[in-house]
Amino acid sequence: MNSPFARWRIVLLLAGMAFLAHFNRVSISVAGSEVFIGEGKLSTEQMGWVYSIFLLVYTIGMLPGGLLIDRIGPQRALAGLGLGLGFWSAATGFLGWSGLSIAAMLVPLLVIRGLAGAASVPLHPAAARAVSLWLPVRERSTANGLITAGAVVGIALCYRAFGFLIERVGWPAAFGICGGVLFLYGLLWYQLSSDAGEYGRGSQSQNDVRLRDLFGLFRNRSLVLLTLSYGALSYVQYLYFYWIEFYFKNELKVSIAESRDAAFTVTLTMAVGMFLGGTLADRLARRLGHSRSCRTIALTGMGLTAIFSLAGLATPDARMVTIWFSLSLGSLGICEAIFWTTAPMLDRRGALACALVNTGGNGVGALAPILTPILGAYYDWNFAIVAACAICGVGGMLWLGIDADRHSNGPRQGLGVEG
Secondary structure, X not given: OOOHHHHHXXXXXXXXXXXXHHHHHHHHHHHHHHHHEOOOOEOHHHHXXXXXHHHHHHHHOHHXXXXXXXXXXXXXXXXXXXXXXXXXXXXHHHHHHOOOOHHHOHHHHHHHHHHHHHHOOOHHHHHHHHHHHHOOHHHHHHHHHHHHHHHHHHHHHHHHHHHHHHHHHOHHHHHHHHHHHHHHHHHHHHHHOHHHOHHHHOXXXXXXXXXXXXXXXXXXXXXXHHHHHHHHHXXXXXXXXXXXXXXXXXXXXXXXHHHXXXXXXXXXXXXXXXXXXXXXXXXXXXXXXXXXXXXXHHHHHHHHHHHHHHHXXXXXXXXXXXXXXXXXXXXXXXXXXXXXXXXXXXXXXXXXXXXXXXXXXXXXXXXHHHHHHXXXXXXXXXXXXXXXXXXXXXXXXXXXXXXXXXXXOOOOOHHXXXX
């Protein structure tokens, strides 16, 4: 693991895991828009709960999951993610062969998607912890940007690829195929990451983390502000991820094919922003220091996210909306890597610190799938997007109080040494 080739092979494997996990995570929204929502089926509000139960369970399990990751290591944790999420994604498809009508699937969907959320807990904390352990400081934001970009590429391709599978083999088989691929990848990851050694496997003596350590996290002002800021970013992310295709199809009245293309374009732009943002953060940090470079990126990126979203609302042309929304989500993507690089620097319990940030992200983000259709029904969908813009702006301002350079307690062992 000391060679650049070995380190970046692991990063690419992590990006692949993020790709498949998020593909399976968001596939339910494609099925929701094209299969589950409709007359005599499920309402938009009911599907909002199906989307959010995943995020709710995922969020509740995040802090205990962080404790577990610090004990068993990211290698085992991510293998469990692949096996667990792959199984429950496939189980979603089994409902289609059960004989139940779609209108009767609400409770089973809530149960299965909740269990899928529990299985997904290790993804981002374990990946960020792996990066902090296995890569030198100067490479971490680039690596985190690549991994999170992999996640969003999975989401972007899901709109087209999963929609294609639904048309060709039906939605039950589509879930079965995609879940099975992730299950096999979990086995592949465990085998190919075996050279990560003790840092990948973790140990109780090396990672002396206890339940009471949870309370210590809340005394770290920078970590708490980072968590709240990530919550603001995630609210906007999830609004786009779960409702963008629906918005184009039902609010802008474009065809299913056009709504898929718009969702693909907008989401893929965020992946580009994530990779560029990670590379930019590493370069700026060498000149400005980590904290100042992150503040610059957060204030600029999250501010532009709000401005571009508002510009998209000002035009009725679906093509121009696609362009403005793409710029908006691309600007948001630029900010992603700095959260995952900063979190393990703020506390020695790296995975637990990442878990706290992700808890805030998903705790706030989980509100978007529920609140967006409610605000859209009582006001309109433009109002729901304006509210998200305001939340995003506040999230960017929170970085003014985050000082990773002063509070850094990043890992000093293994490949995470300065370099």
